[in-house]
Amino acid sequence: MTVEDLADRSARARRDEEVDVVIVGAGPSGSVAALHLARAGVSVVVLEQGEWPDYADYTGARPEHELVSTKLWHPNPNVRDNPNDYPVDTSTTDINPLMFAGVGGSATLYGAQWMHFLPSDFRVRSMDGVAEDWPFTYEDLLPYQLEIEREVGVSGLAGDPAYPPRGAYPFPALPMGSVGQRGALGMERMGWHWWPGSNAIPSEKFGELNPCVRRGTCLTGCPEGAKSTTDRSHWPLALKAGARLVTRARVKEIETNEQGLATGVVYVDANGRDRRQRAKVVILCANGVGTPRLLLMSGGAGNPDGLANSSGMVGKRLMMHPFASVLASYRDPLDSWRGPFGQQVYSLEFYETDESRGFVRGSKWNCMPSGGPVGVSGATGSKVYVAESGRFQDFWGANLHENVARRFGHSLIWGIVGEDLPEESNRVVLSKDLVDSDGLPAPQIVYKVNENSNRLLKFNIDRCLESVRAAGAIETLVSTPVRESGWHLIGTTVMGDDPKRSVVDQWGACHDVPNLYVMDASTFPTSGATNPTATIMAVALRNTRRMIAERRNQKVA
């Protein structure tokens, strides 16, 4: 039976049927929860506002790729303008949140860089005196990290001295192209840390995933079916285990009873009709913007601040990882359109706090190919490298040809991800003006890049320029902070032990509504500086295992 057959067989629950668990969102965390709950014999319905991906729509192998992907596969829902997404009010933010609605979630458009958080990420208060420690440690989470890696099909090389010892990756590291070799050369000449990239892209056939062929279009959907997303890694197994998935189902409210317990959700179906899904337990996996949005929309007239918000923390402490990029061009050919795109090399040289640098916490760098001629021209598209004050003639005419000749096939990009410290002033609220295609209030982002992040990025850019020049760069272009860089949506329903200062406990259960859970990155107390998907999925697995083990003690309506 194919995935398509299973998907067709999957259907919404019978009218008025109460299921054990309803999950909102079929992205990385919702997929993990659905698979493991279904395998444990729990009846599960997942409601996803987007649709199943159609791999024929991914244009990476076609000539029109650069033209089409800057619209159809743009990570900003406001640019993509797809009715399955909700718009985001970005009038009050320095950084735009990036996301995608569909089976597989925003990972549909991720780079598949696969990184664990480090031990210090879980102990920032104890070790650096900022923010809060997590309720659990790196060591507590590691077994779940390794189990998720096997489910996802990660490729990589163990032995990195930037991490505690760990087991082998499921698959060998993807080949390091000329881009990665040149990036590593610069780091080696500086005597700095680098390591071959770990990616959620198997280098060999794995279940429904095909081996990577280095197409280099990870960020705009993988036409090979090689980049690991849960529509291929988890859903075929979850459907076989009995989980049910309803697509084009936009949840508008979590319902509760007089005792304050969740009784299910109301969603708008593909035909615009309101439907109710009753459930003993509700799990939110709608990302760091969608989850607080839904809580703020819920609770009824008696709860103007939304549901599960007695702490007042729902929506607050949004972290998005301020980002910088450095493009470096070299005289030698680097075949810099070839993948893997996510990271051929990464560096954790500046990850840990060094107070002499003038900021706390640190950064992770990843070395990527620079892509096709349109992108590297700097003339149009993302405009990453076009200064607002620049003259258009600087990028056109003879300059266009010379820029492309110098950069195309000859350049690499270092991406610099900085840890984002939590601040209550950075938050998600409901827009008073903007609505989605069902008339529901859009989220509004209120976010400022803070001074610690500005200092962190400046320091790291300066170091990065030293590295690329050490490897012979003849041209460098810096962009910071990149407005279209809010890939990592973290912190808006923070976990903790104190119900007055946090929304959920360490298992994702809401303090105010014990049968309502959050299992996405909204619960993270701090952001680390690595790509969060590995940690999101591992925390979801840890929470799900706990829920299964304690199901007889679960308080329900």
Add this chain to the structure above:
Amino acid sequence: MSNQNTFFALADFLIPAHGKMPKFSDVCGYADVEKSLDFRVDLKPGFARGIAVDPANGAEARLESLNKEDSEAFSAITTIAIATYYMSPRVRELIGYPGQENVPYDSKATQFYLTDGSLGHVIARGRKYRPTPGL
């Protein structure tokens, strides 16, 4: 001047002949432009406005005007011009771009960094992480 010729005038200013590289209209026909627009129907309104006015004072002045007064039209004209140009097989041949190609490899091949000592240097520099306190 017809709308088609207006676009070619603008596109040839944006992408002129230079060294070994041909100008836009030497390698792209208007059918190629229309094909690009069919891929990006969202650009059609801006594109139409951009080519509706005869660039009587020259292509550069017209583009300058669009850039200041109608950024959507400027973006549509420039996006279609550059994307169509670099989709041209002749242009791709000249810059050595095979497209986003499939590159088979042996996943079990020994990587260079394991034998040339470079990764050994990283390992020799020692532990980078700070362990969890108390463990």
